[in-house]
Amino acid sequence: MIKNIHLNRDIAQLILLQRIELLNPFLKRVRKILGRYFFTNFASKYFISPKLIGSKYLESMLSEYNLLAKNLNFDNKNILSIGSGMCGLELIINSKSKNCFFSIIEKNYISKKVIYGWDNENKEAYNNLKLLEFFLIKNGMNKKSFKIYDFDFNQFPEKKFDFIISLYSLDYHYNFNLYLDYFKKILNKDTKLIFDTIRPDYFKTMFQDIEIIDFMQNTVHKSKRIICSNFSL
Numbered sequence: 214m215i216k217n218i219h220l221n222r223d224i225a226q227l228i229l230l231q232r233i234e235l236l237n238p239f240l241k242r243v244r245k246i247l248g249r250y251f252f253t254n255f256a257s258k259y260f261i262s263p264k265l266i267g268s269k270y271l272e273s274m275l276s277e278y279n280l281l282a283k284n285l286n287f288d289n290k291n292i293l294s295i296g297s298g299m300c301g302l303e304l305i306i307n308s309k310s311k312n313c314f315f316s317i318i319e320k321n322y323i324s325k326k327v328i329y330g331w332d333n334e335n336k337e338a339y340n341n342l343k344l345l346e347f348f349l350i351k352n353g354m355n356k357k358s359f360k361i362y363d364f365d366f367n368q369f370p371e372k373k374f375d376f377i378i379s380l381y382s383l384d385y386h387y388n389f390n391l392y393l394d395y396f397k398k399i400l401n402k403d404t405k406l407i408f409d410t411i412r413p414d415y416f417k418t419m420f421q422d423i424e425i426i427d428f429m430q431n432t433v434h435k436s437k438r439i440i441c442s443n444f445s446l
């Protein structure tokens with residue numbers, strides 16, 4: 214079980230950009246007054262306490278894990294994580310389950326002025342894949358238990374997955390259909406896809422089973438967390 218998370222200032226900055234609900238009222242004001250460019254490139258890195266971000270992130274990832282673990286068992290599973298950020302959730306799944314393997318698709322750059330919303334062109338990103346690998350290993354994940362794929366290289370793993378997890382990324386910030394052709398290759402009847410969306414009904418034509426496991430009231434989009442299975446396209 215992970216009690217503390219090891220991180221440095223650069224990683225804490227990425228975590229804050231990925232999990233903007235960790236922003237404190239002071240930084241919110243800084244962003245409002247000095248603008249998103251200053252916030253993204255300076256304040257989010259130098260006006261923070263990495264230790265505090267680490268402990269809030271761990272708490273938040275534990276609660277994400279507890280919600281998923283009520284519905285899913287991760288032992289011996291092949292997991293695809295899309296837009297996993299710094300993978301705090303994957304670290305917890307790994308520490309609490311036996312024999313999981315994680316394939317991780319993420320982007321490898323930080324937008325100059327991060328704007329959180331629906332991004333039709335899917336230009337926004339806030340990750341660094343070298344730091345992600347460093348963070349995972351530093352926090353106890355075995356190098357043999359994961360592989361990271363850069364979204365922009367467009368070479369995704371083609372194998373069967375038990376779970377695809379994409380919290381606050383797929384269909385939350387960019388259209389699900391961006392991944393549709395890829396999903397047609399890898400989804401089978403039993404694969405469970407977990408993501409956040411404001412339009413669960415849209416997926417009724419693609420999946421025979423859709424279960425809503427949570428309603429987000431405090432986020433910008435008021436989304437629902439859903440588990441989809443039985444892909445039928």
Ligand SMILES: C[S@@+](CC[C@H](N)C(=O)[O-])C[C@H]1O[C@@H](n2cnc3c(N)ncnc32)[C@H](O)[C@@H]1O
Pocket residue numbers: 230231232295296297298299318319320335337338339340364379380381382386387391
């Ligand atoms: C709001 S963050 C959520 C991070 C993480 N899932 C979490 O819950 O903490 C969205 C993440 O999606 C990533 N992202 C954006 N476009 C992506 C794409 N097309 N494929 C994979 N990841 C993407 C961003 O770099 C960012 O790390």
